[in-house]
Amino acid sequence: MPELPEVESTRRHLAPVLEGKRIVAVSVRRDRMVRHHERPGDFADRLTGRSVRSLGRVGKMLRASLDGDLTWVVHLGMSGRMAIHRSEDPEAPHTNVVVRLDDGTEVRMVDPRTFGFTAVLTPEEMRTGVGSGWGPDALDDLPSARRLADALEGRAAPIKALLLDQRLVAGLGNIYADEVLFRARIRPGRAGGSLTTDEVGRLRAAVRPVLEAGLRHGGTSLGDLAYLLPDGRAGNYLRRLRVYGRAGERCRRCGGTVERSVIRSRSAFWCRGCQR
DNA sequence: AACGATCCCTGTTGGC
């Protein structure tokens, strides 16, 4: 599942491939992948012929800055990946969007479950449309403990749910939210507003090390639809996870048993001995 | 406004 470290790994692979190149052809094989357009045809029309200035990222969203003040946004959803190929290479199953560059390279969006999406947006659409309501990036722009405490004050929702809410902080998904809470020693079901000043500080301090550890290992490749880097390799952070996906297994820190509960119809993994 | 539930989608898994 691509979360911030996986998306950032993807960005680092793709940036040298895309930057300075011109897009010469665009093919959409699954219409559902193109979203947030009033007219879906605008996607290919706007993208074709543009040059890529730079490739950035906010939260889990890739943002390619194009000439003509347009932005090509890509969200990988839960099963998406970007693949880099020569145009003559065979296509993987579920290749849903293909973008050909002027040097013969193809960037292919592969996504079996099509929870991902892509769009080309004007500056006005960037201000008001998808992603405009998302909060600061969890890695590059993490709010201070003070600001986090203010945001959490009075909140009854479980802290796990608040970490997944991209409006507060953008980039955490189910895996890294659980890993951050384990590192901060806070139970996922705790009401956001119940965290002490010290706990908010620990939470804030846990975000960067957890995300950077994921990034160092190329992200987490897990389960039936493993996330793959654009060169086809798997990330290997999976075996370093402390709690996520480890229900019934021994806690690496205290030796207790990792538990699984359901919060907001999503799995939460945590250790009763380590987290309060 | 805050919170929770529902939906989208499909490969894999688990139960019978």
Next chain:
DNA sequence: TGCCAACAGGGATCGT
């Protein structure tokens, strides 16, 4: 062994 229901989950949307 074979079949099918359940499961996984990011984010939009809707109801309370």
